[in-house]
Amino acid sequence: MKKSELASVVYERLSKVHPDAHCELNHSNPFELLVATILSAQCTDARVNMVTPALFKKYPTPEKMAKAKLEDMEEAIKSINFFRNKSKSLIGCAQDLVALHKGAVPKTVEELSELPGVGRKTANVVLGNAFNINTGIVVDTHVKRTAGLLGLTKETEPEKVEQDLMKLFPNEQWTMLSHLLIFLGRRTCIARRPQCDLCNLKDVCASTGKSLKAPKKASRGTK
Known part of the structure; x- marks a missing residue:
């Protein structure tokens, strides 16, 4: 064949x-999906979904997250792998969204990839699932x-x-x-246990x- x-x-x-x-990262808007996808790097979706409800309640918008203190963000996501680096990425990403995109999540791979913590894979996740744009x-x-x-x-x-x-x-x-x-x-x-049958x-x-x-x-x- x-x-x-x-x-x-x-x-x-x-x-x-x-x-x-479907995408198994729980989210209700493009910003939440962007945040969840950044957190999901080398971490399970299940773990991310345990953390994001409280995180989104505390920082529901890029404007709110952009003003977060690093130690507070680290505390909020401390059960996530590489939480210290990801805390910096989330705050930096939110700050750039506010400064460069008026708080909106951009709709191109190029613009998304310029944000802290975002690479091509994350950009593809956001564009495909939040905007139905198939870029990769x-x-x-x-x-x-x-x-x-x-x-x-x-x-x-x-x-x-x-x-x-x-x-x-x-x-x-x-x-x-x-x-x-x-x-x-x-x-x-x-x-580890494929069910071929x-x-x-x-x-x-x-x-x-x-x-x-x-x-x-x-x-x-x-x-």
């Missing part, structure tokens, strides 16, 4: 089994792993994986594709069952 055909099958089947696929494909650990296992890419660097996937899937599918592959990775193709892609997956094969134990001779 050609990669283009595989891509079509993957998207169609995952859409059927995961019609509810979010490649996290789940997307990188499942795309590789399925045979959609042989690359291991997120940027190169993204480029491969962008060539295979139409622009309008880019944001949803990330959600579908993330749902696949979290619910079926689980890293339950996967509706097992007949087209390049790696079906391979990760389940346990290494043979060396036989012990008898005397």
